[in-house]
Amino acid sequence: MDNNRLVSVIVRTKDRPRMLVKALQSITGQTYRPIEVVLVNDGGCALDMEEIKVILGDCRCIYIALEHNRGRAHAGNVGLTNASGDYIGFLDDDDDLLPVHLQTLVTFLERSDFYTAYSDCEIVHKQYNIEKQEFIDAYTYVFYSEDFNYDTLLMENYIPIHCLLFKRGAIDGSTFDESFELFEDWDLLIRLASKHPFHHIKKTTAHYNNWDKFSQITNVGEKIKTEAYFKVVKKHRARITEEVIRNYGLVGNRRKCISVEANKISANEVSKNNELKQRIAKLEEVNRQLHDNLRQLVALQANKEVIRPLRLFLQAQKEQTKPELPFSKVMLTYLELIFAFVENMEHLPGEDYKTVVNAFMALIPRITELEQFNVNASTSVLWKLAQRYYALRDRIVLSFSKKIENHIGTVWYFIHHYNASLVSS
Numbered sequence: 001m002d003n004n005r006l007v008s009v010i011v012r013t014k015d016r017p018r019m020l021v022k023a024l025q026s027i028t029g030q031t032y033r034p035i036e037v038v039l040v041n042d043g044g045c046a047l048d049m050e051e052i053k054v055i056l057g058d059c060r061c062i063y064i065a066l067e068h069n070r071g072r073a074h075a076g077n078v079g080l081t082n083a084s085g086d087y088i089g090f091l092d093d094d095d096d097l098l099p100v101h102l103q104t105l106v107t108f109l110e111r112s113d114f115y116t117a118y119s120d121c122e123i124v125h126k127q128y129n130i131e132k133q134e135f136i137d138a139y140t141y142v143f144y145s146e147d148f149n150y151d152t153l154l155m156e157n158y159i160p161i162h163c164l165l166f167k168r169g170a171i172d173g174s175t176f177d178e179s180f181e182l183f184e185d186w187d188l189l190i191r192l193a194s195k196h197p198f199h200h201i202k203k204t205t206a207h208y209n210n211w212d213k214f215s216q217i218t219n220v221g222e223k224i225k226t227e228a229y230f231k232v233v234k235k236h237r238a239r240i241t242e243e244v245i246r247n248y249g250l251v252g253n254r255r256k257c258i259s260v261e262a263n264k265i266s267a268n269e270v271s272k273n274n275e276l277k278q279r280i281a282k283l284e285e286v287n288r289q290l291h292d293n294l295r296q297l298v299a300l301q302a303n304k305e306v307i308r309p310l311r312l313f314l315q316a317q318k319e320q321t322k323p324e325l326p327f328s329k330v331m332l333t334y335l336e337l338i339f340a341f342v343e344n345m346e347h348l349p350g351e352d353y354k355t356v357v358n359a360f361m362a363l364i365p366r367i368t369e370l371e372q373f374n375v376n377a378s379t380s381v382l383w384k385l386a387q388r389y390y391a392l393r394d395r396i397v398l399s400f401s402k403k404i405e406n407h408i409g410t411v412w413y414f415i416h417h418y419n420a421s422l423v424s425s
Contacts, residue, residue: 005110007102007165008036008085012075013093014044024055026096032103036060038079043069073176073184080175088166090185094209095162101205105165108201115170115196118163119205120145126211135211143208148198151247154240155233157186159198160208164189170196177235182228190236 009027013020027037037059041047043066053061062082066075080088087106091097105117120142127138144158152158174192176184233240 004032004034005086005106006034006036006084007032007087007089007106008038008083009089009091009102010038010040010076010079010083011091011093012040012042012072012079013047014042014069014075016093017045017047020047020093021051021055023091023093023096024052026098027091028055028057028059029099030097030102031099032106033058034060035102036062036083036085038062038083039064040075040079041065042071042075043067071178071181073178073180076176076184077178080171086168088168088171089162089164091162094211095160096207096209097162098205098207102165104201104203104205108199109165109167112199114199115167116192117165117199117201118148118159119201119203121160121163121206121208122204124207124209126209142204145202147200148193149247150193150197151244153190153193154236154244155248157183157189157232159189160206161185161189162208163206164198166192180228180231182224183232187232187235190232190239194239 011020011023011027024037024039027035037056039047039052039061041064047063047065049063052063064078064082066078076090079090087102087109089102089105101119104119108114108117122140123143124140125138126135128134129136143160146152146158170192174188177187178184180187
C-alpha cells in the first residue's frame with residue numbers, strides 16, 4: 001500500500017444523502033488503497049459530515065459545498081480542480097462500485113502504456129417496495145461489454161463514466177463543457193479518446209442503478225434526452241464521417257445478432273434448469289444413501305488413526321443445525337474419508353481390508369453420477385468444488401492402485417469400472 005499511487009474518486013451529489021451513503025461505502029469497500037474522495041455537493045441539502053468521515057474511514061476526504069446548484073458539468077470541474085491523485089475516477093451518488101474495481105483498473109494501467117481503462121458495468125433495475133418501504137433489485141443485466149471503438153463512441157454514449165479510470169496525464173487540462181446539462185460526460189470522453197484510445201477490461205466491477213418512475217429521482221424526458229444527444233453530435237459533427245456511420249451500423253447489426261443468440265440461450269437455460277431441478281431432487285436421495293454408507297463405515301474395526309477422521313465427521317454431523325449437508329459436500333467428505341482409509345490400508349486386518357475395497361468399489365457409480373452432475377450444472381456453485389474433487393479423486397486412484405497392486409483380480413475390476421470415469425473427465 002505504501003508504494004501504491006493515490007486514486008482520486010470524484011463524487012457529485014445533490015439531495016440524495018441516503019444513496020450517497022451507499023455510494024461512499026462502495027468506495028471504502030475497495031481492496032485498493034490509498035483513495036482520495038473529492039465530494040462535491042452541487043447546492044443540495046446539508047450533509048452530515050461527521051457520519052461521512054466515519055464511513056470513509058482511512059480514505060482522505062475533500063468536501064466542497066457549492067452555494068447554489070451549478071449543474072453536473074460545473075460540479076465535475078470543481079472535482080477535477082481539487083483532485084490530487086495520480087489516477088482519476090468518477091462515481092455518481094446513486095451508483096456503486098464492486099470491491100475490486102479500482103484494483104483491477106490500476107493494476108492494468110500500472111503495467112500498460114494506455115492512459116485510460118474501463119471495465120464492464122451491471123445494470124441494476126431498482127423498484128420501490130411499498131411493504132418494505134425501500135428500493136429492491138428487480139433484475140440485472142450486463143451493460144454493453146464491448147472493446148473500445150472510437151466510431152461507436154462518437155455515435156453513442158456506451159461507456160458509463162464510473163467504469164473508467166484515467167491516468168492524470170490523460171485528463172490534465174481537460175474539463176467538462178458547462179454548456180451541457182446532460183451528456184457532459186460523453187462529450188468529455190469523445191475529446192479524451194481522440195488523444196488516447198481507451199482499453200476495455202472484460203470484467204464487471206461496477207453497478208449502474210436504474211431507478212423506476214416512482215422513485216425520487218428526477219426523470220429526464222425523452223425530448224430532453226434527444227435534444228442533448230443531437231447537441232453532442234452537432235458539436236463533434238466534423239469527426240462523424242460516412243465511414244463512422246457505416247461502422248456504427250455494423251455494430252448495431254452485431255448487437256442484434258448477439259441479442260437473438262442470447263434469447264435462444266436463455267430459452268435453453270430455462271429448459272436445462274428444469275431438468276437440473278429434477279436431477280437435484282433425485283440427488284437428495286443419493287445424499288441420504290451416502291449418509292447411510294458413512295454410518296456403515298463407522299462399523300469398521302480399523303486402528304484408531306484410520307477411523308478418527310470418520311468419527312470426527314459424524315460428530316460434526318450431529319452438531320449441524322441442518323440435518324444434511326449438500327450432496328456435493330457429502331461426496332467430497334466421503335472421498336476424503338476413503339482416501340484416509342486407502343492411505344492406511346497396511347494397518348487394516350484382512351477382513352477390514354476387504355471391507356474398504358468393497359466400499360470403494362461401491363463408490364464408483366456415485367463418482368460417475370457426481371461427475372455427470374458437475375457437467376450438467378457447470379454454471380452452478382458446484383464448479384468451485386470440481387477442481388478439488390478431481391484432484392482428490394486422482395490421488396485416490398494412484399494411492400489405491402499402489403496399495404492393491406498384488407491383488408490382480410481386484411485391480412482388473414477397478415480398472416474395468418473406473419476407465420469410463422477417467423475418460424469422461
